[in-house]
Amino acid sequence: MNSFEGKVVLAGFLYYFSFSCKHHPPQVSLGKYPRIGEKAREQLSLKYAQVNCRIMKTEIGAVNALPTVTVLVGANVDGKPTYTAIAWVGVIGRTSILISVNKQRYINSGIKKNQTFSVNLPSENLVEKTDYCGIKSGKDVDKSLLFTNFYGKLENAPIIQECPVNMECEVTETFDTPTHDVFVGEIVATHCEDSALVDGNVNLGKVKPFLLSLTDKGYWKTGDKLANAWEIGKNIE
Numbered sequence: 001m002n003s004f005e006g007k008v009v010l011a012g013f014l015y016y017f018s019f020s021c022k023h024h025p026p027q028v029s030l031g032k033y034p035r036i037g038e039k040a041r042e043q044l045s046l047k048y049a050q051v052n053c054r055i056m057k058t059e060i061g062a063v064n065a066l067p068t069v070t071v072l073v074g075a076n077v078d079g080k081p082t083y084t085a086i087a088w089v090g091v092i093g094r095t096s097i098l099i100s101v102n103k104q105r106y107i108n109s110g111i112k113k114n115q116t117f118s119v120n121l122p123s124e125n126l127v128e129k130t131d132y133c134g135i136k137s138g139k140d141v142d143k144s145l146l147f148t149n150f151y152g153k154l155e156n157a158p159i160i161q162e163c164p165v166n167m168e169c170e171v172t173e174t175f176d177t178p179t180h181d182v183f184v185g186e187i188v189a190t191h192c193e194d195s196a197l198v199d200g201n202v203n204l205g206k207v208k209p210f211l212l213s214l215t216d217k218g219y220w221k222t223g224d225k226l227a228n229a230w231e232i233g234k235n236i237e
């Protein structure tokens with residue numbers, strides 16, 4: 001490589017470097033060349049040192065930043081349907097759902113008594129009603145006529161017609177924590193609106209569920225399918 005070509009290569013590298021590291025200052029190791037001039041050191045370090053673009057992070061405290069899907073849990077209390085917004089929700093396995101329900105919640109007594117509940121997946125268009133079910137308690141308002149109710153296999157687990165996906169659950173275990181009852185529900189039946197089914201599978205692009213972010217107290221949209229699970233990783237040798 002002659003000196004002109006060398007300059008062209010170095011200029012190209014500098015351009016690429018300044019572009020790719022615009023927001024993340026590079027970490028360059030200069031320790032190897034202690035006695036040379038500043039400019040030469042700079043050029044050498046750019047040319048030979050391991051350029052490591054650092055992603056800047058800020059510690060924001062012990063914040064729970066796990067996004068969780070927001071669901072409407074249904075149960076009968078005193079023989080009437082009631083629904084509560086629940087985002088402390090998890091999965092134990094393919095057929096079990098875990099919900100964490102504060103002992104003060106109106107719905108809690110219904111789930112305990114009947115040992116059943118429903119998990120209803122609201123679409124974006126139900127965000128307002130979902131939030132309402134997370135602000136208002138059945139102790140103060142009647143939430144039984146907020147949605148069109150129906151029952152499936154379980155007698156005491158009311159289901160919301162307007163939610164495209166509904167799961168009827170039977171309580172198999174309850175974990176008693178100081179503030180919450182954590183109910184584990186075995187799914188006994190799942191209902192899905194025909195328009196949200198593609199090849200027999202629940203299509204999240206059609207269901208349009210939304211996530212709760214605790215850090216900004218926001219409901220966030222979900223998007224398109226990204227990749228096939230248990231498949232895309234096989235691309236890495």
Ligand SMILES: Cc1cc2nc3c(=O)[nH]c(=O)nc-3n(C[C@H](O)[C@H](O)[C@H](O)COP(=O)(O)O)c2cc1C
Pocket residue numbers: 070082083084085086087088089100101102103104105106107108131133134135136137138139212
């Ligand atoms: C987005 C959202 C998620 C919530 N998640 C939970 C939860 O997982 N567990 C819980 O006990 N309360 C949760 N709440 C609070 C209850 O939904 C709220 O206190 C509700 O009014 C209780 O209704 P109830 O007394 O009729 O059962 C949540 C509230 C909102 C807005």
